[in-house]
Amino acid sequence: MDIDAGQRLRAIREMYGLSQRSLAKKAGVTNGIISMIEQNRNSPSLATLKKILDAIPISFSDFFTIDFDEKNQIVYRAEELLEIGSSGFSFRQVGRDLKEKAMQILHERIAPGADSGSEMLRHESEEGGVVLRGILELTVGGEVYTLGAGDAYYFDSRIPHRFRNLGEETVEMVSSCSPPTL
Template sequence: MGSRLRELRQARRLSQRELAKRAGVTNSTISLIEQNSVSPSVSSLKKILDALPVSISTFFAGDEPAPPHHFYKASELTEIGDGHLSWRLVAARRAERRMSIIHERYPPGADSGEEMLEHDGEEGGVVIAGRIELTVGDEVEELGPGDAYYFDSRLPHRFRNRGSEECVIVSANSPPSFAEGGHEQHHV
C-alpha cells in the first residue's frame, strides 16, 4: 500500500506535506503509510485518495480496464479494504459499471471509522453471517443473519462489529461508488 501511495503522490508532483494538507491528515500519517509502518482506516484512506483524486478501486486494482466477462472467481475480486476490514469488489476494472457489488468481512471489533461516511447514491446489503451495528443518521440498529438494509448514502453512516464473531455482508450501491472508467467516486 505504501509504495502505491508514494507512486501516485509523486506522479502528481505532490510532497507528503502538500498531500497531507489537502487530505486533512498529518504529514506523519502520509509518511508512516508510505513506509508501510501503519495501515490507515478506510475513512482515512478515502480522505487521502480523494485529495489525489484516485478511486479506491483504481488504487488497489491499477488503472487497466478489464474486458467485460460474466463470472468472477473468488480470487478475481479486488480487495479494497484496509487490512483489517475486507471489502472485495466484483468487476472492479469493468468499464462503465453502473453499480458496485461488495463482499464485506468485518472481524470482531472492526469499524468503518469514527468519521461517518457520506457519498452520493443508494446502498443496500444483506448480512450473511455474524452481527453488525449500522448507524444511519441518528438511527442505530444491530443486524444479524438474513437482516438487510437500504438507505440514501448521503446520510452519514457507519458499520461496526461489536460481536465476537466475523460478520459477512454482501452489499451493492449505485451509482458505483468504487468507480472505474474515469468516474472518481468513492465509498468506504
C-alpha cells in the same frame, strides 16, 4: 464506420436465443429474408429492419451500437475478486474496472471490533446489503440498528452512516452501491 448488418443481426438474434425461423415468425417476415440479411445477400429497408428489431425487441440505436468485440465478463471466481479493504474491513469487489458501471458489488468481511470510524461516511449513491453471518451495528443518521444473519439494509448514502462489528465473530455480508463509490 463500416457495419456488417448481417453479422450484427445474427449475433443479436443468437444473443436473444432466437432461431431464424422463430425471429421471422415474430417479425412477420419470411425465414428467407432473415437468412439473406444475415448472409449479407439482402440489404433490408428501414421498415423491414424495424419490424425485425421490434420482434427481438431491440432499438435501432442498440442494434448499431452494441459492442460485440468487447467481452463482458459475467462470472467472477472467488480468486478474481479485487480486495480494496483495510483496517479490519475486507471489501472484495466484483470486477476490477467500474468505469461506466451502474453499481458496485462487494463481498465484505468485518473483523470483530472493527469500526468504519468515528467520523460518519457520506457519498453520492444508494447502498444496500444482506448480512450472511455475525452481528453488524449500522448507524444511519441518528438511528442505530443491530443486524444479524439474514437481515438486510438499504439507504441513501448521502445520509451520514457507519458500520461496526459488535460480535466476536467476523461479520460477512454482500453489499451493493449505486452508482459505484470509487
